[in-house]
Amino acid sequence: MLLEPKPTLFPAEATGTGDPRAPLHLFVLKHGDIFLVTDGHGDILGNGDGLFRDDTRILSRFRLTIAGVSPSLLSAGVGQDNVLFTSNLTNHPLPPLGGEPVPEGVIHIQRTRLLWDMRLYERLVLTNFAVREAVVPLSLSFEADFRDMFEVRGAQRQNRGRSLASEMTADTVLLQYEGLDGVIRPCSITFSEPPSRLQHNKADFVVELKARGTWEMYVEVGSTGAARPSFGRFRAASAKARFGSRATRRQGAAIRTSGRLFNDWIEKSRADLALLTTVLPTGLYPYAGIPWFSTTFGRDAVITAMQMLWLDPSLARGVLAFLGQHQATETSTFHDAAPGKIMHEKRKGEMTALRELPFAQYYGGVDTTPLFVMLAGAYASRTGDMGLIDTLWPALRAAVDWIEQVCDVNPDGFLDYSRGAETGLANQGWKDSHDSVFHADGAQAVGPIALVEVQGYVFAALRAMAELADRRGEAPDATRWRARSEALRATVETRFWLEDIGFYAMALDGEGRPCRVRASNPGHLLFTGLPSAERGARVAAHLLSSDLNSGWGIRTVARGEPNFNPMSYHNGSVWPHDTALCAAGMARYGVRDGVVRLMSGSFEAAVKFGMRLPELFCGFERAAGEAPVAYPVACLPQAWASGAVFMILQACLGLTIDEERGAIHIDRPRLPAGIDHLTLCGVPIRAIKVDVTFQRIGDHVVAYPASDGPSPIAIILHV
Numbered sequence: 001m002l003l004e005p006k007p008t009l010f011p012a013e014a015t016g017t018g019d020p021r022a023p024l025h026l027f028v029l030k031h032g033d034i035f036l037v038t039d040g041h042g043d044i045l046g047n048g049d050g051l052f053r054d055d056t057r058i059l060s061r062f063r064l065t066i067a068g069v070s071p072s073l074l075s076a077g078v079g080q081d082n083v084l085f086t087s088n089l090t091n092h093p094l095p096p097l098g099g100e101p102v103p104e105g106v107i108h109i110q111r112t113r114l115l116w117d118m119r120l121y122e123r124l125v126l127t128n129f130a131v132r133e134a135v136v137p138l139s140l141s142f143e144a145d146f147r148d149m150f151e152v153r154g155a156q157r158q159n160r161g162r163s164l165a166s167e168m169t170a171d172t173v174l175l176q177y178e179g180l181d182g183v184i185r186p187c188s189i190t191f192s193e194p195p196s197r198l199q200h201n202k203a204d205f206v207v208e209l210k211a212r213g214t215w216e217m218y219v220e221v222g223s224t225g226a227a228r229p230s231f232g233r234f235r236a237a238s239a240k241a242r243f244g245s246r247a248t249r250r251q252g253a254a255i256r257t258s259g260r261l262f263n264d265w266i267e268k269s270r271a272d273l274a275l276l277t278t279v280l281p282t283g284l285y286p287y288a289g290i291p292w293f294s295t296t297f298g299r300d301a302v303i304t305a306m307q308m309l310w311l312d313p314s315l316a317r318g319v320l321a322f323l324g325q326h327q328a329t330e331t332s333t334f335h336d337a338a339p340g341k342i343m344h345e346k347r348k349g350e351m352t353a354l355r356e357l358p359f360a361q362y363y364g365g366v367d368t369t370p371l372f373v374m375l376a377g378a379y380a381s382r383t384g385d386m387g388l389i390d391t392l393w394p395a396l397r398a399a400v401d402w403i404e405q406v407c408d409v410n411p412d413g414f415l416d417y418s419r420g421a422e423t424g425l426a427n428q429g430w431k432d433s434h435d436s437v438f439h440a441d442g443a444q445a446v447g448p449i450a451l452v453e454v455q456g457y458v459f460a461a462l463r464a465m466a467e468l469a470d471r472r473g474e475a476p477d478a479t480r481w482r483a484r485s486e487a488l489r490a491t492v493e494t495r496f497w498l499e500d501i502g503f504y505a506m507a508l509d510g511e512g513r514p515c516r517v518r519a520s521n522p523g524h525l526l527f528t529g530l531p532s533a534e535r536g537a538r539v540a541a542h543l544l545s546s547d548l549n550s551g552w553g554i555r556t557v558a559r560g561e562p563n564f565n566p567m568s569y570h571n572g573s574v575w576p577h578d579t580a581l582c583a584a585g586m587a588r589y590g591v592r593d594g595v596v597r598l599m600s601g602s603f604e605a606a607v608k609f610g611m612r613l614p615e616l617f618c619g620f621e622r623a624a625g626e627a628p629v630a631y632p633v634a635c636l637p638q639a640w641a642s643g644a645v646f647m648i649l650q651a652c653l654g655l656t657i658d659e660e661r662g663a664i665h666i667d668r669p670r671l672p673a674g675i676d677h678l679t680l681c682g683v684p685i686r687a688i689k690v691d692v693t694f695q696r697i698g699d700h701v702v703a704y705p706a707s708d709g710p711s712p713i714a715i716i717l718h719v
Helices: 231-249 260-276 298-308 313-325 368-383 386-409 452-471 475-495 521-528 533-544 576-588 592-608 644-653
Strands: 027-031 034-038 050-053 056-059 061-066 072-078 085-090 107-116 119-128 134-143 162-168 172-178 184-191 202-209 214-222 254-257 277-280 283-286 655-658 663-667 677-685 688-697 700-705 714-718
Touching: 027 072, 027 107, 027 260, 034 107, 034 119, 056 184, 061 107, 107 231, 119 134, 119 202, 119 231, 134 172, 202 214, 214 231, 231 260, 254 260, 260 277, 260 592, 260 644, 277 313, 283 298, 283 313, 298 313, 298 368, 298 576, 298 644, 313 368, 313 386, 368 386, 368 452, 386 452, 386 475, 452 475, 452 521, 521 533, 521 576, 533 576, 533 592, 576 592, 576 644, 592 644, 663 688, 700 714
Parallel strands: 663 714
Antiparallel strands: 027 034, 034 050, 050 056, 061 134, 072 085, 085 107, 107 119, 119 214, 134 202, 162 172, 172 184, 184 214, 254 677, 277 283, 655 663, 677 688, 688 700
8 A cells, every 4th residue: 555645844845846946037135245146036046146245155045935845936026226125926735734735826925125234134924815724834944155255256265264053042043154364254044933943054934824814024134143023123124225225316416308218227227326336434435236246346436436427426526535545555466556556346255365366455457547537537527626636636646656657667658557466367457357358360468468448548547637737736747747648649549540440459468569459448548538530430430330339239349350259258248338438439529329329229228138237248239129138147236337328328418517617518419219308407516406408309409407597507508
């Protein structure tokens, strides 16, 4: 006789129907230096997901099951303000546990969570829609591997620290790890309801639900145990998180248009920037991206601040203050540091603390220092805030001193790079993959390497310093920096221009040989204003050609070039911030139609990606009816991808703000395709806020003050 196996209350987790799959979408939350990545179920499965604090994964598994099986996913999403994640689930058939079996789809399970003040808050609500009571065996399994972020990204370590014994009370589990750096890293998980069985890696609950009944439980995860989780604590944290997000999103001017979907993109981009922006002692600072770069990066933050400067100068102020405070003062080969250099990246994990990697405070970025100076000049022009410039003046002079010292060693006077140690980055421009700088035959360039866009940044930095020196009454330095910028311009035009191609070389290698490769780099050169008008127009035409413009945005490397691969990180993919800088450069050279084309492609890509442009995506040619192809491990959200819409929009509108003269200049404005009306609400200038409306009338776009009555701010329209 074959006996039916007796169902167990809490069976081992099954591997069949209902178990998690590789998720198509990941969902992220962030607050300060803690962030969370989960699948749509709200589960952490230990791949690239997890709860991370200070570059360490403190929760590597957090999975909800009902009778050992994952519930069915109904829906999942993060609210428009990026504060609350909600997952709606339902049960598979449940075995009889002393009564009738529970049919499929009658238990609604809702998981709602947020991050606040370095803690994860979760509310779990079960509702029984059956006509009879149900007994639901619910389990939460958890683990904490305490892996360094670089381990999660794939770095191999010969030795690790040790896991300490778990500590448990009736409602709390404390998991701990002692790193090789001697630091004990804890993870405490506390439940509002004491589990019926609590183990070091699992909490089991027997939930008895009356017909139409509801059951709630609250969970908190942090570095220490808390007062018992409750509705009151969850509600208070939610209110504070919403208030903080709203305050950050409302910094600076708002944008309202006649396009509903376009407005959604604007709002989501603003919310993503608010999510990534962290309040540091020096002010607001946009962390680069989740999950891999949720920390302070120099280059990313400077470019993000530039993208937002016309709408919200407060971000630039915080970035400048932080980077000035963390400027290098000593020489270190390991950290690629030299006095005056601006920081590339700062990490807090175990591996950097042990100097297994140099990124605790790393300076291996050749472009961050001139970009820092560029941002200071742009900030002063936008705001007139010479008080901050005076405070930063020693840092700005030290930055330019480092630039000039490196340029003086280069035979052509260019700013070049070669890494200091093998543990550092081989390529130190924004395309920092090991294979991103190469020759027309596909061979990798050997350093020291001078990138074309970096020379543009130096040109713009020298001009910015000259203008700031003039405002400070330091005329001799202003004259010297201005002369040096013009000398650099002439040398770049001579050494980088490839007349037979009608384009600039990507770089010069250590022997001074040009990398004759069509890439997006010269688009950044347009952004700085270095090329002549004739050459600028030729570069713009190349950028808009089908070899470089995929239809969704500008490729990093042109189709047909050696090493072109649309699925690569830097050799043929599309980066929204790169497209935005190219668009801003084209606007500078009057290529307005091209800017509108790039805006349309970027907007349509955003629609396909759920109104959120990722860090990058694949550079395949756009085809009718098909979506852009995602890059599998791109950060989402990424700060400078979120800021791209604002830089391209400014380029469309042709808008610049002159704080000193109290004027808003609008040069040959265009509106994005499909948008007939746009209003900028509350543009901050001269301690007041101005509203400006753009309206399409036939084939033209006009601009005028949105409010009646006289205004102390002049709106100057150039047609």
